[in-house]
Amino acid sequence: MLFNSLEYLLVFLPIMAIAYYFLIRKVNKVAGINLLIIGSLFFYTWWKVEYLALLMSSIVLNYVAGQAIMKYKGISKPILVFGIVLNLATLGYYKYSGFFLGMFDYEHLVGSIVLPLAISFFTFQQIAYLVDAKQNKIEDNSFRSYVLFVAFFPQLVSGPIVHHKDVLQQFSKDYRILLDSKTIAAAITIIAIGLFKKVVIADSLAPHANWVFELGNQGAVIPAVLAWSGSLCYTLQIYFDFSGYSDIAIGSALLFGIQLPINFNSPYKSASIIDFWRRWHITLSTFLKDYLYIPMGGNRHGEFNRHLFLMITMLLGGLWHGAGWIYVIWGGMHGFALVINHLYRKKIAIHFTDQFRGGQTYHLTNWLITFIFVNLTFIVFRSESLLSITTLTTGLFEFTTGMTDAMVDKGVFILGTSPLVSLVLIGLLCLVVKALPNTQQILDYKPRENFSEQAKWQPGIVFAVTTGIILIISLYKIIGNGYSEFIYRFF
Structure with a gap:
């Protein structure tokens, strides 16, 4: 796939950026936006040309529905319901029909369906657009802006799930885009950091995690040192994989002067599961809260209903990640943890003194509990069966069982290295994730009117040399060992 290949960074992205820069400088912004639309559709076509019709049909139907909702107030609700049902039915057919029919041994009725690229992301984006159209929250009604809002290639594959208010205004012909040396330098730096996270760190962790989880799939007795190293390895792999993708998406968009929302904000620094979901896949969490949890009733109907709605939201959030019971269980675990966290804050934590709650011991204890829980849930997320889950979780406490010669x-x-050294290295990487600033903190990246004029980050020789070194290392790694697909590509 184009986004997961060297050609994206060496050919497609630079050509698009140079052509775009020329058009908005020498012609006008509309010409540049038209180029982005053509390039984005080409980008999608590269993967599977027959699904371009699906993407364009979805865009046209949702845009027409949105316009009708805003124009015909008397029948706006039936149009909204029809639009949401149509979106969910399309997503359900491609992503979940085999899963649900398989419960009754009827999966043969749909045959083998290839999941269209990014369908989970552009479906949610457009549902949010329709709901906001009903509430008169749409400011830019142009079809050109809407097409790019859905198909913009830096965020099309795996998010973020962009809300129309975040980008539609930037696509309008009257919005001022400042593409100066500082913005371009920041874009390249963010891309370089994201690429390094993905190909150097995440892809280097993957072989060990894959091997340990395969042992789990086979039901082998796994000693604690291996169970912890393998599970933590995957927890770090998905962290750097998703964080790397988020950086590349933001950097690629910034190369065109477009600022995407932050989707990943050091979630492993969280000292509670509530805070974790404010930092992990932020745009998905926001969508689930604004368009599912709150419409169900949110916290307006008593404590019991609040917790029930929260559980339902997280179960569906888990199912969004994939058509399988494993994802439902994973979502349910997080839903249950969120309920416990809310109860703890309301019933127990309020009795602690401010000095105690503000202390380092309290914070580190909460962080460790949160991190271990997240690691346990990722064992579920990564496993292929209940046997694998049981084997690996049991292995975490197999302190008396050594590794067999065959395992070694x-x-x-x-x-x-050795099993123990691997575990130590992984532990050190966990501390690095906890202690070091993230990409947006380093570059002072925040979605705002103009990055160049407001960001405090100042590029210099140190950033230039560092960016060049990590780019060279990343490209060398790709050329030598290939380039695996992003994990969230499959969701």
Whole structure:
């Protein structure tokens, strides 16, 4: 796929950026926006040309529905319901029909369906657009802006799930885009950091995690040192994979002067599961809150209903990630943890003194509990069966069982080291994630009117050299070892 290949960074993205820069400088912004539309549709076509018709049909139907909702107030609700049902039915057919029919052994009725690229993301974006059209929250009604809002290639594949208020205004012909050296330098730096996270860190962690989880799938007895190293390895892999993608998406958009919302904000620094979901896949959490949890009733109908709505939201959030019971269980675990967290804050934490709650010991304890819980849930998320889940979670406490000679001989360890050294290296990487600033903190990136004029970050020789080094290392890694797909590509 184009986004997961070297050609994206070396060919497609630079050509698009140079052509866009020329058009908005020498012609006008509309010409540049038209180029982005053509390039985005080409980008989608590169993956599977027959699904371009699906994407365009979805865009046209939702745009027409949105216009009708805003124009015909008397029948806006039936149009909204029809639009939402049509979107969910399309998503359900491609993503969930085999899963639900499989419960009754009827999956053969739909055959083998290839999941269209990004359908989960552009479906949610357009549902939000329709709901906001009903509430008169749409400011830019142009079809040109709407097409780019849905199909903009930096965020099309795996998010963020962009809300129309975040980008539609930026696509309008009257919005001022300042593409100066500082903005371009920041864009390249963010892309370089994201690429390094993905191909150097995440892809280097993947072999060990894959090997340990495969042992779990086979039902092998896994000693604690291996269960912890394998599970933590995947927890870090998905972190750097998703964080890397988010950086590349933001950097790619910024290369065109477009500022995407932050979708990933150091979630492993969280000292509670509530805070974790304010930092992990932020745009998905926001969508679920604004368009599912709050419409169901939110916290307006008593404590019991609030917790019930929260559980339903997280169960559906888990199902959004994939058509399988594993994802439902994962979502349910997080829903239950969120309920417990809210109850803890309301019933227990309020009795602690401010000094105690503000202390380092209290914070570190909460952080450790949160991190271990997240790691346990990612065992569920990554496993292919209940056998694998049971094997790996049991292995976390197998302190008396050593590794067999066969495991040692066939083992895949971090940097070719031993099991214990691998665990130590992974532990150190966990501390790095906890302690170091993230990409947006380093560059002072916040979605605002203009990055160049407001960001405090100042590029210099240190940033230039660092960016060049990590780019060279990342490209060398790609050329030598290939480039795996982003994990969230499959959701």
